[in-house]
């Protein structure tokens with residue numbers, strides 16, 4: 043069995059590759075010439091890398107024609123919400139055109155591949171507290187250009203299934219974190235600041251944005267197991283929430299991290315970390331996915347937070 047992982051050098055891509063190798067699957071991953079390789083350096087002898095610019099139809103067609111994978115995990119994306127306000131067109135182009143190119147190449151070669159696409163809980167956007175836990179039937183009220191790009195990816199998945207019968211399974215993943223999470227994202231950002239304080243590299247002040255927002259965090263290792271199950275047991279054309287079913291305020295998440303450290307810190311709001319509009323609450327209902335695949339989260343939030351701190355402590 044051969045799997046293609048787009049964005050293999052990224053946070054989720056590297057965990058996906060590890061999971062697939064454990065299943066005995068042959069792994070090919072896409073990178074770009076500016077990709078950082080540190081997340082996959084330990085896997086280099088076990089995986090194959092292909093340079094591919096997903097925004098370039100020719101590049102994607104060449105890759106798909108050469109590799110003809112049976113499974114595709116489409117994880118490559120511009121995934122940081124604040125960047126999408128600074129460069130909205132780039133985010134939309136990158137995320138949407140990349141996926142269209144992939145679908146068109148699969149279609150052109152009539153490849154019977156199963157394709158998982160990484161959609162996002164950001165698509166739900168403005169959710170009222172009484173509308174939680176969020177089901178797949180909730181309305182979509184996206185609040186950022188990133189969220190718009192994910193709505194487009196999501197509905198393109200639906201449309202290519204309906205129009206051409208592509209085996210597309212849409213996973214709507216809520217926040218996920220764990221070792222190797224990029225330092226821009228809130229869990230890693232706070233964990234790294236704590237470790238910098240522990241190591242005496244930084245004054246004991248943590249800079250934060252909106253601490254009131256509520257997020258539903260799943261461990262990345264549970265998420266990639268979900269992506270595998272989505273292709274093994276999920277129905278083509280369907281969408282599935284992948285979530286923990288519990289949410290914390292960002293302040294609670296910070297306190298959990300701090301409970302595993304002995305630094306004394308001051309918390310300071312940095313206005314540049316506040317967003318033009320922030321999704322206030324994301325709390326997912328994963329029953330549909332559980333019924334289809336048997337998936338449920340296994341790694342407790344506290345362990346994820348501990349592992350994340352350990353990751354940053356182990357970095358030079």
Ligand SMILES: C[C@H]1O[C@H](OP(=O)(O)OP(=O)(O)OC[C@H]2O[C@@H](n3cnc4c(=O)[nH]c(N)nc43)[C@H](O)[C@@H]2O)[C@@H](O)[C@@H](O)C1=O
Nearest residue numbers: 121123162163164216217226227228250251252255292315
């Ligand atoms: C499902 C979804 O999940 C992620 O999107 P996100 O929720 O925007 O993730 P984040 O870690 O940037 O922010 C989480 C919350 O934390 C608040 N917050 C407070 N203070 C800071 C802060 O200092 N930095 C950051 N980054 N956020 C902060 C911030 O305002 C927001 O309310 C991506 O994986 C995305 O790709 C995706 O699909």
